[in-house]
Amino acid sequence: ILCLHDAIPHPGDDYPFRSTALRMQIEATDGLIVLSDHVADAVQDHYQYPKERIYKIPHGRFDFAKDEIEPRSFPDGRPFHLLFLGRFAAYKGLPLLLDAFDRLRTSSTSFKLTIAGSGDLGPLAARIDQTPDIDLIHEWLSDETIANCLQAADAVVLPYQEASQSGIAATAFAAGLPVIATPVGGLTEQIEDHYTGLIATAVTASALAETILELSTSKTLYENLSRGALHHAKTALNWTHIGATLRSEEHTSELQSH
Secondary structure, eight states: OEEESOSSOOTTTOOTTHHHHHHHHHHTOSOEEESSHHHHHHHHHHHOOOGGGEEEOOOOOOOOOSSOOOOOOOOOSSOEEEEEESOOOGGGOHHHHHHHHHHHTTSSSOEEEEEEEOSOOTTHHHHHHHSTTEEEEESOOOHHHHHHHHHHOSEEEEOOSSOSOOHHHHHHHHTTOOEEEOSOTTHHHHSOBTTTEEEOSSSSHHHHHHHHHHHHTOHHHHHHHHHHHHHHHHTTTOHHHHHHHHHOGGGHHHHBOO
């Protein structure tokens, strides 16, 4: 049994022999566990893998806080704090987020953006440095740094160009943070629109900015999403629950993706 996060390597993540090795691993299995229907469909299409041997579980929560997390209160009297967390890979859409942030800076709402992660920023480094109200943490992130970033943020943004699913989303939910994401890949399954976060209408800077404004200007929406995200993390994304479901033969049919 192989737990398969990505049926096909992300753009920029493929390297010599990786695709060959991945195919060999998949073909050697008796069954696959996937974390989204998006990956289940891709592995069937790309490898002609039998759907009756594919099982789906949600991407479980990651906890970094030492204390019990409570739902967030709407930020009042200060800038709305956005967080981009994780590797600076091309498919994760950091240029799109910067374009959206430029649009947000012309609105009547004030914003702050923290970009935290590792990887080659290339020409984006100078742009980030020259844009007001952006903090950059450019390093391999320790658990303590991740915890601090989550604690300081009001929402996590996933401006991805492509996605299977996201561990960052599961991490944000566990911290009580709503997630704003582009409508790509498994993100539309993982983030329940207007319950645990918001899905932009398109993969564009204008659509992303509009979605961020929707969240940042409504106290009721923000606090409802924070409660929804945290409840989802404590129930469906609880690893004990996921493990019990996976282990139990009685619930095998519930795991099947199709």
